[in-house]
Amino acid sequence: MKFKIPIHADILPFDKASRSIQTKLLLNKMFFGKANRGVRNVLLINPPDIEAESFNFKTCKRGRYTNYEPYGLGVLATHLRTIGVKVSIVNLNSDVLRDCINAKDEIDFDFNESWSKSLHSAIESSSPDLIGVTCMFTQTHPILVKVCSAISEFADEIPIALGGVHITNAFANEATRKAVLSDLPAVSFFFKNECDIAFPKFIEVVNGEAQVEELTQITMRDGNEFIDYQEKSQPNVEILDYVPAHDLMNPTELSRWGKVGSYFYLKNENTRFATVLSNRGCRAQCTFCSVRNFNGVGVRRRSVRSVLDELKMLYFEHGVRHIMWLDDDFLYDTEESLALFNGMVRENIDLTWDCTNGVIAASCKPEIIDAAAASGCIGLSIGMESGNAEILRQIKKPGTIKNFLAAAEAIRRHPEIYTRVFLIIGFPGETFSQIGDTISVASEMALDWYQIQVLQPLPNTPIFDRMVAEGLINPNDFANVKYIGGSVGKNAKASAEGRDMLTRDFKSIFSNNKGAAIPSPNELEDIWSYMVYHLNYSKLLNESRRAKQEQFLKNLEYISDVVAPRDAFALHYRIELMRQLNQPTLPTLNNRLEALLAGDYYWRDRFTEFGLPVAR
Numbered sequence: 192m193k194f195k196i197p198i199h200a201d202i203l204p205f206d207k208a209s210r211s212i213q214t215k216l217l218l219n220k221m222f223f224g225k226a227n228r229g230v231r232n233v234l235l236i237n238p239p240d241i242e243a244e245s246f247n248f249k250t251c252k253r254g255r256y257t258n259y260e261p262y263g264l265g266v267l268a269t270h271l272r273t274i275g276v277k278v279s280i281v282n283l284n285s286d287v288l289r290d291c292i293n294a295k296d297e298i299d300f301d302f303n304e305s306w307s308k309s310l311h312s313a314i315e316s317s318s319p320d321l322i323g324v325t326c327m328f329t330q331t332h333p334i335l336v337k338v339c340s341a342i343s344e345f346a347d348e349i350p351i352a353l354g355g356v357h358i359t360n361a362f363a364n365e366a367t368r369k370a371v372l373s374d375l376p377a378v379s380f381f382f383k384n385e386c387d388i389a390f391p392k393f394i395e396v397v398n399g400e401a402q403v404e405e406l407t408q409i410t411m412r413d414g415n416e417f418i419d420y421q422e423k424s425q426p427n428v429e430i431l432d433y434v435p436a437h438d439l440m441n442p443t444e445l446s447r448w449g450k451v452g453s454y455f456y457l458k459n460e461n462t463r464f465a466t467v468l469s470n471r472g473c474r475a476q477c478t479f480c481s482v483r484n485f486n487g488v489g490v491r492r493r494s495v496r497s498v499l500d501e502l503k504m505l506y507f508e509h510g511v512r513h514i515m516w517l518d519d520d521f522l523y524d525t526e527e528s529l530a531l532f533n534g535m536v537r538e539n540i541d542l543t544w545d546c547t548n549g550v551i552a553a554s555c556k557p558e559i560i561d562a563a564a565a566s567g568c569i570g571l572s573i574g575m576e577s578g579n580a581e582i583l584r585q586i587k588k589p590g591t592i593k594n595f596l597a598a599a600e601a602i603r604r605h606p607e608i609y610t611r612v613f614l615i616i617g618f619p620g621e622t623f624s625q626i627g628d629t630i631s632v633a634s635e636m637a638l639d640w641y642q643i644q645v646l647q648p649l650p651n652t653p654i655f656d657r658m659v660a661e662g663l664i665n666p667n668d669f670a671n672v673k674y675i676g677g678s679v680g681k682n683a684k685a686s687a688e689g690r691d692m693l694t695r696d697f698k699s700i701f702s703n704n705k706g707a708a709i710p711s712p713n714e715l716e717d718i719w720s721y722m723v724y725h726l727n728y729s730k731l732l733n734e735s736r737r738a739k740q741e742q743f744l745k746n747l748e749y750i751s752d753v754v755a756p757r758d759a760f761a762l763h764y765r766i767e768l769m770r771q772l773n774q775p776t777l778p779t780l781n782n783r784l785e786a787l788l789a790g791d792y793y794w795r796d797r798f799t800e801f802g803l804p805v806a807r
Contacts, residue, residue, distance in 0.1 A: 210418055211403045217413045221350050221379065222320065222397050229398040232277045234319035235268060236310070236342075237261035238326065239284045242334040243302040251291040251449075253753040258285050258449025260442055260466050262517060263355070264325055265435030270391045272436065274400075280439040281313035283338065288448035307341055314346050322349050323390070324378075326357040329649055336374050343377035354382035354390070359485050360651030362410070366659075366666040367650045372412070381410040384485055385471070387433070388424040425487055431471065432497040434504065442509050452515035452547040453642075454570030456749040457609060457742065465511040469498045469531065473520040475551065475589040477576075478653040479615070479646065482519045490523040495530045502540050516546045522554035529559065532566035545570030549613055552590045555598035564605040572611045572642070573598060578632030579625040582618055586654070592632055599636035606738040609746075610638040614722070617646040617715045619658060624706035626718055633726055639739070640746060641726040645715050724760065729801070731764045732771070744768045751780075759787045759794040763803060 222229050239246075240257065250256065261282055268278040286309040287302060294300035314322070322342055326335045335357070342351055353375065361367040362383055371381075382389055389408045395401035407424040410417055442465035445451055451464035458464075470492035473482045505511035522528050535542070549572040563571070575595050577583050583590060602610050612633060616626050633641055648655040648664060658664045700717040710718060731743055747765040750758060762784040769776050787794050788805055798805050 207404070210420075213413070213416075214403050214406070214411065214418050217411060217418065218397050220413075228320065230276065230320040230394045231398075232317060232319050232321075233271055233279075233394070234313055234317045234322045235261070235264040235278065235280045236313070236322060236324045236338065237264060237280070237282045237284055238324065238331060238338045239287050239302075239306050239334050240328075240331060242337065246287075246302050248291060248294075248297045248300060251288055254292075254448075254450060255753045256288055256449045257451070258288055258445045259451060260435075260437070260440040260445060261325060262435055262440070262466055262468060263327075264323070265437060265440045266387060266433060267323070267390055268436035268439050269433045270387055271394065273433075274391050274395060276391075276394060278436070278439065279313065279317040279319070280436070281309060282440065283309055285441070285445060285448055289444070292448050303337075306338070310338065310341060311345055314342070314349070319349060321352060321394070322346075323352045323354070326353065326355040329357050329360065332357060332371075332374070339375050339377050347377075350379045351377055352380035352382060352390070352393075353378045354386050356481065356485050357650075359383045360481050360649065363484060363651040364656070364666060370666075372417075379412050381412075383408045383410075384423060384487075385426055387426040387430050392424070423487075426491075428491060428494065431491060431493045434497065434501045437465065437505060437509060442505065442511055451513075452545050452570070453572065453611060454515075454545040454547065454609060455513075456745050457569055458513050458543065462513050463509065463511045464513050464515065465505050465509065466517050467498065467501055467505070467514050468517040469493055470518050470520065470523060474523060475520070476587045477589075478586045478657075479576075479618075479648065480519075481649055481651045484651050486519075490520050492524060492527055495527060495534055498531060499534050499538060499540065502535065502542060503538070506540060506542060512542060514542055514544045516544060517548060518546070519548055520551060520554075521546050521548070522550045522559055525554070525556065525559060528554075529562050532559075532562035535566040541567075543567040543569045545572075547572055549574035552594040552598035555601050557601045557604070560601045560605060560608070564608055568605075568608050570609050570611070571602065572613060573602075573638070574613045575629075575633070575636075576613060576615045577618070577621075577625070578629035579621075580628075582621055582625050582629075585620075586618060595632060595636055599638050602638065606736050609640070609742045611640045611642050612636065612638050614641055614643045615646050616643065616718055616722070617710070617712075619654070619661070619663070620709060622707055622709055623701060623718075626710070627701060627706070630722060630726065633722075637730075639742065641722065643719055643722050643726070645712075645719060724801070728760045728764055732767055737772070740768055740772055744772065756783075757787060759784060759791075759798070762787070763798075 261280060264280050268280060271278045283306040287305045290305040291300050291302075324335070324339060324342075326332070339351055339353070342349070358371065358381055361371040362381065380393070386408070389406075392401055392405055392407065393409060396403055396406055406420045407422045408420060410419045443463055446455065446462065446464040451466065455464060470490050472486040472488070472490040473480070474490055476483055502514065505514065544567050546568075547570070552573050552575065555573070573595070574588075575590065576586065576588055578592060578595070580592065602608060614629055614633060616629070646654075648658050650666065655664070655666075659666045700714065700721050734740055734743065744765065747761050747768065751761040751765050755761060762780060766776055766780055766784065788798065795805050
C-alpha cells in the first residue's frame with residue numbers, strides 16, 4: 192500500500208501493518224542491492240559550526256572559535272561498537288579550525304575546500320554503508336544543508352541519516368518540519384530525540400537482527416513518500432552509563448585549534464580539554480529552552496561510578512587536565528553531586544573543571560559549592576536570565592530573587608571559582624523598568640562577569656511558538672536565526688568589522704522616564720552596552736582580592752587580544768589591573784589604547800562620560 196505524500200504536505204498516519212511492509216521494501220532497496228551487506232560500517236559526521244560567509248579568518252587565528260568534542264556522536268559510536276558495527280567520526284568543525292590555524296595567510300585558506308576535503312577523505316577511507324550527520328543548533332542549519340548536499344554529490348549511493356537537537360525541534364512544528372524536508376532532499380532518515388537506542392536498533396533492523404516493529408522516533412523518506420515512527424525509546428540509567436568513544440573524538444587536539452567552554456583562559460595554553468556529560472535533561476521548563484522537549488521531562492543521571500571512570504580514562508589515557516560539564520542541570524541531585532565531587536577527591540582525579548552551560552541557582556547550596564571547589568571547580572555559570580519576578584514567572588524560570596542572592600553568597604566564599612551569570616533582555620513585552628530590575632539584582636549578587644544577550648527564540652520552544660503566533664518571527668527562516676553572543680554572534684561580527692557594541696551612546700538609555708515602555712531593537716542594543724559596562728567593567732578596580740584581580744586580568748587579556756581587540760574599556764582596565772598587580776605594562780597595550788582614543792570619537796566620548804582618562 193503506497194501513500195503519495197508531497198514534500199510540503201503533512202506526514203500522514205497509516206496502519207502499522209502497511210507501515211511495516213513499506214519500511215521493509217525501502218530498507219531492502221537502500222541497503223541490499225548487489226552488495227547485499229546491510230550496514231557493517233558507519234561514518235558519523237559533525238559539520239562546521241557556521242558557514243563560510245560567517246567565518247572570520249582573523250577570529251579563528253586568534254583562537255576564538257569553539258571546538259567541542261561531538262559528544263553525542265561519541266556516545267552513538269560506543270553503542271554501535273557493542274553491536275559489532277565499525278565506526279568512524281569526522282569532526283569537520285575541528286578540521287576547518289585546524290586548517291585555518293595552520294594556514295600561512297588568508298589567501299592560503301579556503302573554508303569550503305577545507306571541510307569538503309576532510310569529508311571526501313573520510314568517506315573514501317572508511318567506505319561506509321551509512322553516513323550519520325548531527326546538527327545541534329538551528330544556527331548551523333545552512334552549513335548542514337551544504338554538507339548533506341556534498342555527501343550526496345560525492346557518494347550518492349550511500350544513505351544519509353540525520354539527527355540532533357535541531358532536527359528534533361524542527362520536526363515539532365509543521366512549518367519548520369516542511370522547511371527541513373525541503374532543504375535536505377538527500378537525507379533519507381531523520382531521527383528525533385536521544386538516539387542511544389533508536390539508531391543502533393535501526394541498524395539491527397536493517398541487518399535482520401531486529402524486527403521492523405522495534406523502530407522508534409524515525410521518519411524515513413522514499414522519494415516523495417514518508418514513513419513515520421513516532422514511538423519513543425528514551426535511554427535509562429543503564430544505557431546512559433555507556434562511556435563515549437573519546438578515542439574517535441581526539442580530545443588531545445581540540446584546544447589546539449579552538450576553545451572549549453568559557454573558562455579556558457584561566458588555564459595554561461597547553462592544557463588539554465575535554466567534555467563530559469553526567470546527566471541528561473533539566474528540571475526546569477523555561478519557555479526559551481528546548482532541552483525539556485528533546486530530553487523529556489525530568490533529569491536522568493548516570494551512575495557516579497561511570498562518570499568517575501570516564502574522568503580517569505580522560506586523565507590517564509588522553510592526558511586531559513580540564514573538563515567542561517555539558518549538563519543542562521548539573522547540580523540537580525544534591526546527594527549525587529556530593530558523591531561525585533567527593534569521589535574525584537578520594538580517587539585523586541587531579542582535574543580542574545567548569546560548568547559553562549550554567550547551573551540552577553537553587554542548587555548552589557553552601558555544602559555543594561564547598562565540595563565543588565575541593566574537587567577542582569574553577570568556573571561556574573548561573574542561569575539567572577531576569578531579575579524581575581513577573582518576567583521570571585512568564586518564562587517559567589525555576590528561580591527567585593532570593594535564590595539568586597543566596598547562590599551568590601555561597602559562591603563568593605570561594606574566590607578561586609570564577610563565576611559568570613547569564614542574563615537575557617528583550618523578552619516579549621519586557622519593559623525598561625523590568626530590565627532595570629535585572630540590573631539591580633545582578634549588581635547585588637556581586638559576581639564576576641555577566642554574559643548578556645538579546646533574546647534569540649529557537650524552534651520547539653514555547654516562546655518561539657508565541658512569537659510566531661504574534662507575527663514577530665518567521666518560522667521558515669532558518670538563515671536568519673543567528674547567534675547573538677559568542678565567537679560567531681552578531682556582536683562578534685560587529686567587533687571584527689571595527690564596530691564595537693560598546694561604542695554606542697548608551698549612557699542615557701534609561702533616562703526620560705521610559706520605565707513602562709518596551710525597548711525597540713535599537714534600544715535593546717544600547718541597553719546591552721549599558722549593562723556590559725556597568726555590570727562588568729566599572730567595578731573592576733574596586734576589587735582587592737588578588738585571586739579575583741588575576742582572574743579579571745586573564746579575562747581582559749582574552750577580551751582585548753581575542754574577542755574584541757578594539758574594545759577600549761578592556762584595554763584600559765587591563766592596563767590598570769596590571770598596575771595594581773605590580774606587573775610591567777606592555778608598551779604595545781598603551782599604544783593600542785592611545786590609537787583607539789585618538790582615532791575614534793565614540794571611544795573618547797565614552798571615556799569622557801565615565802570619567803576615564805582620555806590622554807594617556
